[in-house]
Amino acid sequence: MSFLRHGLVTGPVLGALWMVILATTVAVAMSFATGEPFRPVIWLSLLWGAVLGLMAILRPAGPAGAWIGAAAILAGTLAGIGPMGIEAPVVPTAIAGAILGAAFARSMLAILGDCPPGALTRHEFEAAVIRFLTGFGYIFFTAIVLIPFYVMVMTSLKNQSELLQNPLDFSIDLSQGLGLFRSYVELIRDFNFGSYLWTSFYVSVLTVFITLAFSIPGAYAVARLRFRGQALMARSILLIYMVPMIVLALPIYIAFSMTGLRNTIFGIVMIYPVTTIPVALYMLQGYFRGLPHEVEEAGLMDGLSRLAVIWKITLPLSLPALASVSLYVFMIAWNEFLLAFMLLDDPSKFTLTRGIASLNSSEIPRQHLMAGAVIATVPIMALFLGLERFMTKGLTAGSVKG
Amino acid sequence: MPAPAHPTPPTGTTRLARREARLAYGLLAPTLISVALVVILPLLAIFWISVKPIGLADLRPTAPVVREQVRGEGDELRVEYRLRNSSQEDAILNVVLTDTLPDGVEVAGDLPADCEIDGAALTCRIDEMEGGYNERLIVPIRAADADAAEDAAEATEPVASGEADNILLNATFTFENFARIFDGDEFWGVFGVTLFYTVFGTVGALVVGLFAALLLNKSFRGQGVLRGLYLFPYVAPVIAVAFSWLILFDPFSGSANALLVQMGVTEQTINFFGDRPLALIMVTVFEIWRYFPLSFLFILARMQSIDSDMYEAADMDGASPFQQFWYLSLPQLLGILSVLFLLRFIWTFNKFDDIFLLTGGNAGTRTLTVNVYEQAFAVSNIGAGAAVAVVIFCCLLVFSFLFFRFISREEGL
Known part of the structure; x- marks a missing residue:
């Protein structure tokens, strides 16, 4: 391995690998954006990357070297001997070449840092490799997260025949104006999605309130009060949290069928909180434990009852925790699929997730399915991005649950 | 001189501690009850069901089903009760059918063997309906206005009840x-x-x-x-x-x-x-x-x-x-x-x-x-x-x- 630790070897090797990664990334991104056939040519990429990597180590042209390298990639791409093979019109080709050139020139210098053209210390070598891996990581993670969501949104804006013709062409025809959103209009007009949205919303909000009403007293008792079985209680909360829903869903289905609660929103509102109470209890008791005893004791000394202490001291102090628990519970209820799927058959009472499940048939074009998915995703994402700090705290506070 | 009384720490639970524990149980009670209802009970149920020979169709309990229709005209005018057993296999015991005949309608002729009438109230008893039972009970009637009688008769729903073995609750077990x-x-x-x-x-x-x-x-x-x-x-x-x-x-x-x-x-x-x-x-x-x-x-x-x-x-x-x-x-x-x-x-x-x-x-x-x-x-x-x-x-x-x-x-x- 030690022969790798030489600037004249490290540079070309990292350069070649980096060029393959960037060429693939740019080709995929350009294909998705324009629908034109872009593809990386592996051996040309390796060659280009190795040569430019060597240049980045030697730096014969001084600070202008980056510009020269970028221009060379652009020229090579236009001439058809670049790292990407393209059979596209000249404008997208030039754009792809320019992006690849600029990205490579900038990032290659950053990756190699101040590596000298001679032998490298272990530290310099590993730092360069780590910078290379970091760059790869950013590209990789961003791509795997974004691509499914990109496909979801773009599919919902196109129509089935366009998609069958060229599955890669996600370019949208902006001249249609609002016609772009016809799948959404049809979903709300013909498929009753407005009412599903409302049902999902109020079921989730009710679930949040019921969950809090049950879990705040319970969590306080477990966290603060001394009683026999306290430790057992704290553990059984976690244990309940581990019972799979599908095991419970079967008897619940039977019980609901026999009592006529199936197909009622009341039944759903009754059952959702039970799935979220253990989570909320666990998160809240962790938070309550972390609050200082002294404040509550001062309240007790001043003659407040326990319940008044909870109401006037503990709850105002734990507003941030309540916010994150509420958000988390809202997310669970909003995304819940299994119970809604099993317990609701009547299309007038569907929640959003159940409504989307009913769109999954060969007769309904897929842009409707994807438009439904977008309708379900956008509110929870908006909420999440708006309150990200609470959400992140809520997620780390006690939930490793999927 | 007696030894001075040493103050001893309280043993056992004090009143304050008991009150705290009571409050704790009180605060936990709603959660415990709801969790018991929706987690513990279903878990027990799943063990019970797993040793029962039960299919999806058995969830609908076996019960008598009745449909009422007024047919014919003039002397042939009659009320027909179509009575059937919802299950093809299981018998229903002690079936009772009750219905109220509307005003202006009288019974004209013989009632079916199992039925009797008291004023306007018609009651029929069948001791046992075997699986797949499907019969008609015919009550001949007389009415001034046949159409009005038909509407009126069909406006009152006949009620049928019976005792059937519920597979979920009986003692049949299987591995x-x-x-x-x-x-x-x-x-x-x-x-x-x-x-x-x-x-x-x-x-x-x-x-x-x-x-x-x-x-x-x-x-x-x-x-x-x-x-x-x-x-x-x-x-x-x-x-x-x-x-x-x-x-x-x-x-x-x-x-x-x-x-x-x-x-x-x-x-x-x-x-x-x-x-x-x-x-x-x-x-x-x-x-x-x-x-x-x-x-x-x-x-x-x-x-x-x-x-x-x-x-x-x-x-x-x-x-x-x-x-x-x-x-x-x-x-x-x-x-x-x-x-x-x-x-x-x-x-x-x-x-x-x-x-x-x-x-x-x-x-x-x-x-x-x-x-x-x-x-x-x-x-x-x-x-x-x-x-x-x-x-x-x-x-x-x-x-x-x-x-x-x-x-x-x-x-x-």
């Missing part, structure tokens, strides 16, 4: 459900698939999450945005992302296939979610994709609480970045990693929605949880579904036992 699910290679196939999915899904999500955390464990502009972005797969509704994956990897018109063909990786399109063993790998990859954000979040939180002095000291001593990761970071992260592994292992084992939405358990992806649904609803054998659920529950007991042995040491979570 056939367990025999059926353990029968042959199928069970071990399902079990193997579950283990593969659980082990690789858990380890994969942890490793990918660790990489994502390493990536974001430094402050730079846009770090917050990226952190939010990397949580997307977990926050989005499972149904939305599962269908997006299905469309992305569609064998006929999926973008992924188009891309692979265009890049020259494959000639033929690949049926990602339809071929063995690829489908199983794909659902595992989906699981990793969807849950890496969670491990990422926890690992990142732990990383940010590691003291940075240690790394400076290591730098001074000439430790290379990889050595720092291996000898400093990893041992610090071992605790959170093992807790995450155990928790995620259990929850991946419990996972149902993802596979159900992606493949429906076809193409060699049927895990134990999907098998519960398959047996209970696709094969319509509730008993067998419950038996699978019992197996799952027993596996979980073992896992939770292991979990508590660990979590008592790793109280950090």
Whole structure:
């Protein structure tokens, strides 16, 4: 391995690998954006990357070297001997070449840092490799997260025949104006999605309130009060949290069928909180434990009852925790699929997730399915991005649950 | 002189302590009751059902069904009650049919043998209706206005009641459900698939999450945005992302296939979610994709609480970045990693929605949880579904036992 630790070897090797990664990334991104056939040519990429990597180590042209390298990639791409093979019109080709050139020139210098053209210390070598891996990581993670969501949104804006013709062409025809959103209009007009949205919303909000009403007293008792079985209680909360829903869903289905609660929103509102109470209890008791005893004791000394202490001291102090628990519970209820799927058959009472499940048939074009998915995703994402700090705290506070 | 009385600390529970405990139980009571109703009761029920020969159709209890119709005209005018047994097999005992004849309608002629009339109230008793019973009871009537009589007679609903054996409650037990699910290679196939999915899904999500955390464990502009972005797969509704994956990897018109063909990786399109063993790998990859954000979040939180002095000291001593990761970071992260592994292992084992939405358990992806649904609803054998659920529950007991042995040491979570 030690022969790798030489600037004249490290540079070309990292350069070649980096060029393959960037060429693939740019080709995929350009294909998705324009629908034109872009593809990386592996051996040309390796060659280009190795040569430019060597240049980045030697730096014969001084600070202008980056510009020269970028221009060379652009020229090579236009001439058809670049790292990407393209059979596209000249404008997208030039754009792809320019992006690849600029990205490579900038990032290659950053990756190699101040590596000298001679032998490298272990530290310099590993730092360069780590910078290379970091760059790869950013590209990789961003791509795997974004691509499914990109496909979801773009599919919902196109129509089935366009998609069958060229599955890669996600370019949208902006001249249609609002016609772009016809799948959404049809979903709300013909498929009753407005009412599903409302049902999902109020079921989730009710679930949040019921969950809090049950879990705040319970969590306080477990966290603060001394009683026999306290430790057992704290553990059984976690244990309940581990019972799979599908095991419970079967008897619940039977019980609901026999009592006529199936197909009622009341039944759903009754059952959702039970799935979220253990989570909320666990998160809240962790938070309550972390609050200082002294404040509550001062309240007790001043003659407040326990319940008044909870109401006037503990709850105002734990507003941030309540916010994150509420958000988390809202997310669970909003995304819940299994119970809604099993317990609701009547299309007038569907929640959003159940409504989307009913769109999954060969007769309904897929842009409707994807438009439904977008309708379900956008509110929870908006909420999440708006309150990200609470959400992140809520997620780390006690939930490793999927 | 008597020895001075030493003040002794109170033994047993004091009144104050008792009051505190009472309050605690009071505060916990609503939660305990609701959890008992929706968790403990169903768990007991699932054990009960798993030893009962019960199908989906048996959920509708066996009962007499009656329909009323006025037919004929003039002297032939009559009320017909069509009475049938909803079950083809089970008998119903002591069936009683009651109906009220409307005003202006009189009985004209003989009642059926089992019936009697008291004023306008008609009562018929049948001692036993065997399975598949389907008969007509005819009551001849006389009325001034046949049409009005018909409307009036049909306006009052006849009521039929009877006593039938309820399969859910009777004392018939069978081990056939367990025999059926353990029968042959199928069970071990399902079990193997579950283990593969659980082990690789858990380890994969942890490793990918660790990489994502390493990536974001430094402050730079846009770090917050990226952190939010990397949580997307977990926050989005499972149904939305599962269908997006299905469309992305569609064998006929999926973008992924188009891309692979265009890049020259494959000639033929690949049926990602339809071929063995690829489908199983794909659902595992989906699981990793969807849950890496969670491990990422926890690992990142732990990383940010590691003291940075240690790394400076290591730098001074000439430790290379990889050595720092291996000898400093990893041992610090071992605790959170093992807790995450155990928790995620259990929850991946419990996972149902993802596979159900992606493949429906076809193409060699049927895990134990999907098998519960398959047996209970696709094969319509509730008993067998419950038996699978019992197996799952027993596996979980073992896992939770292991979990508590660990979590008592790793109280950090």
